[in-house]
Amino acid sequence: MNRTIYVSNKPLDEAKRIWRQALTETNFYGRFPVESIRVDDSLGRLTAEPVFAATSSPSYNAAAMDGIAVHFEDLAGASESAPVCLSRDRYQPVNTGNALPPGFNAVVMIEDVHQASDTEVELAMSAPPWQHVRTIGEDIVATELILPEGHRIRPIDQGAMLAAGVTEIKVKQIPKAVVIPTGSELIQPGEPAKPGQIIEFNSRILAGSLQEWGADARRAAPVDDDPERLRKVILAATQENDIVILNAGASAGTKDFTSMVLADLGRIIVHGVAIKPGKPVILAIVNDTPVIGLPGYPVSAFLTMRLFVREMIAGFLGMEDPAPQIIEATISRPFHSSMGVDQFVRVTLGNVGGTLMATPSGKGAGAVMSLVRADGILTIPAGSEGVGAGEKVAIELVRPKVEVDSTLVFIGSHDNILDLIANQLHRHRPSIRISSAHVGSMGGIMAIRRGEAHLAGCHLLDEESGEYNIPFLQRFLPALSLRLINLCYRQQGFIVRKNNPKNVHSFRDIAENQLIFINRQAGAGTRLLTDKILKEANIRPAEIQGYTHEEYTHMSVAAAVASGSADTGLGILAAAKALDLDFIPVAEERYDLIIPEQFISDQKVMAVLELMVSSQAFHGEILSLGGYDLRDCGKIMYRQ
């Protein structure tokens, strides 16, 4: 294995300091390129200098009402009992916005005008000078400051500038950025993927994010693993852009020669930072242009870019880095972190009974869905070994707080119906979101106990009584007022490849034929069922190959079977059907929702219950999945 491993492990603070210094030295922050544009094209841009009014608005004395222009002096002493009569040469009809005719100095509203004849009006009130007149400069006085430097232009600002006679302004040039995907394994979306090939989607996430942070970002064509080609592409990119992003090639794999190329073309400022994810990031300067080599995993790439590049865009534009939106939350379960490493953890958030609970994602840096679902980022600093359950933590929001507050938190056993609920709810009540964490039935009960979730899904069979769920509630949630409401009955069975090629009909078949099984995690209802059946059949776990390989959802079990990495696993029909697999029924089981009494009247929970009880369309969708029976859907099975 002749590989040079040379990635350093700089503390984040130090890496940031060194990098900022290098950027300062190459004058990255001092360039302030400016361009002149039309005000009409300036929406969202940043002013490069203060904008002062060129003319006044109104630019003439204008009638502020529909009515007649008068000389206020003529109306002196006018009253109901002694109205003043004006002849046609002493008044003039005006509409709102009309210029006051020369010599006139007040307006009387049409409602107060009595037309005595075709050429005479009668007025029963005196008027102060300039009544109902918008005098010159009432809104804007020429030379007045309209917008300061560094202001982001809104539609109303465009209106004010145009009103002030300004039609062209100087704005800050937007930094140009390019995202260059690298790697011979990359294929474009839509192309069929062979094993080892990866759909190139990272560049969309990265370029889109750069755009959102204020850069003019584009995606370049992927570059194969060819140092000579990479060198040419990087050089050209630095000539045309203010920021160059490479993805990936930052780590120390055999084909990761990006750092060699960068060291050769320019200077590597930092290679390797004590962060997780994102450790192998490269920060380099080539051709006076910052080049950032990001790791390959989407989560690592995104979080690392966020850490180093977002502030660069702000700095380039002469803005302060936007202050992150930080909220305090309670962490729902312990999360371990290595000393010496700043760790960035995706969390989902939910306002459960007034407490904002943060649940860390258990997924790896390859899991783009964990970012889709994330509500915030928890930073565990290098000096900490992690956070304990119930600890207060500061979370940087990646989703507006109002969305977090309207999130229904479901934690527990996974069932495909949950996707249908999430979608139906979002269709009819777009403001309600569902965040669901699939941690098994026991995990759901524990989440309810810790006050982490509004509701939990549960299908736990009590071996002794043969009863579902209730004995577990009595044992683990004895003090809590709650309702147990049935969602469905469903078939559990062996998920097998089409036509059941390994001929699986029982755990005995699995043990005797040395088939590879894929298990569910401890605490899952399906795991309890597995263990119960094994016990009844007198089979030891050690006889089942793959017993220790645990997955967290039915769909993951089905995916493992579909891929051939396992021959079978226990799961539900819907999961088998979804991946076009076969299904050997083993048992019908009951799946209930646990809802603490205090959340029964929560409008988000009520929306779910309403859906369960009264939506025929929803029931139809469920039944079409197959393997479900809704005879008790919405029924209260137990109350305590």
Next chain:
Amino acid sequence: MNRTIYVSNKPLDEAKRIWRQALTETNFYGRFPVESIRVDDSLGRLTAEPVFAATSSPSYNAAAMDGIAVHFEDLAGASESAPVCLSRDRYQPVNTGNALPPGFNAVVMIEDVHQASDTEVELAMSAPPWQHVRTIGEDIVATELILPEGHRIRPIDQGAMLAAGVTEIKVKQIPKAVVIPTGSELIQPGEPAKPGQIIEFNSRILAGSLQEWGADARRAAPVDDDPERLRKVILAATQENDIVILNAGASAGTKDFTSMVLADLGRIIVHGVAIKPGKPVILAIVNDTPVIGLPGYPVSAFLTMRLFVREMIAGFLGMEDPAPQIIEATISRPFHSSMGVDQFVRVTLGNVGGTLMATPSGKGAGAVMSLVRADGILTIPAGSEGVGAGEKVAIELVRPKVEVDSTLVFIGSHDNILDLIANQLHRHRPSIRISSAHVGSMGGIMAIRRGEAHLAGCHLLDEESGEYNIPFLQRFLPALSLRLINLCYRQQGFIVRKNNPKNVHSFRDIAENQLIFINRQAGAGTRLLTDKILKEANIRPAEIQGYTHEEYTHMSVAAAVASGSADTGLGILAAAKALDLDFIPVAEERYDLIIPEQFISDQKVMAVLELMVSSQAFHGEILSLGGYDLRDCGKIMYRQ
């Protein structure tokens, strides 16, 4: 005056109810047009149906680390003391992301591999099955819900869809809207304006706002006051758009025939709503298309459109109207409102000593700058006669809360230096904003007393002692710890037209020659100076024509002189110079800043003081305005 005044006065709630019903009847909310687009083009769009994964990700079992692929069974029992040796056919080098070669079922990190020879490795640890392997579907399982219906697509969502093999999706079509300016008085920005002509800038504010609310909005060419032409344009617009906005022609002026045309082409649902501003709004349906006739004033037009059209766009897209961001604030001064009218008041906000203070704008509906400066909108409901000073009110934010919190609130006498401070601060500390209300020196002292402002500008001459400012502080703020810090000395004098055509040298000249004077409001330092000089010269206010016409800033006084609506007024040199007017010096006066002790160490206040004390560039800018002396700038004049 043969005008038909037919504008009704429907309560807002009723108008909204009738309008929503009319929209429902024309199926405006049920159209849901959908289009298929590439995921690459979908940023910011709303999903029209749920997006499910087409393929799993990873789509093969992938190495999660750089290292070697192994059979976990081979490593059973391996330890430091009894390492296992693998020959070349039992291991295979892999990089992160590579497909696991067939038959292999675990990966050992390169750091743990000891290369014993060219063809053999030694491993000192056993491995569980699937160690460091991303199994098929670990991130995304085919058929899994990626995004629910009605979800706004972010870059990360694009990545997830592409990772899941989805390249094209159905999104909701964006409603098409057009803004049609009407009126023969309109000219395009950049054209020279004659009296009575108005720069057409409203359509930019309206179309830009529609765009921000999610519509695909464009501006049409202005239509002259010609009913036939208007009819044609409206008809064509309803054929091509989902929403048509007319501006203006909503009121009852002689040329406002929009409602006649609309009644003729379709149905007028509402004409006239009990709101201020915005009363004459027209809500009509033409050709099954909503047509909204907005009033002409920019503030009225914008606020009315916000009231009726923002929720239409959300409804068209099947979304709930975005919840307004409401905060509680304390109103700083009384604001009167008419019973029976829902009034919408622009306010500026400032966090002063922990209390969020809301100050209503005193400007009319023509004042676009009052919207530029607004931080929020206060609604005074129809059943209320207004709000009293110190009352708690609910404010809808129109600017992010974080910007409001970083706003330095200046209330008091106006000086052009304030614009320079605002701009300099924003340049160097973009996160700090200045909100300044020009209410005169006395108004500033009262604002400090009510806790509304961080600092106030003041130039009040005490008649008896001849001393500036201090006697007023002792009289009106006796209990408050504060510092009085000098900003500048400045010239006050008569602002006159070029070459002083009316030969103004004293108030005696003004009285004797019946010249038109323009005054400052009671409580302004300049007003005190005016009154003192008049008294010394034995001139009664009644002898001064225009004495009762009050303006609030030096610039407004200068603008009145420039326009000819006044012959002269008392003001500062900078204002005269800005509008190319002449200036007859009367006196030098002292202009100080009042800063309560509790705000001295506020970082925003400190930034201002730092600028005053140490910025040569800033001093240079001030001196170039003329009429200023900075001999004491930054000096503490008094402390209590």
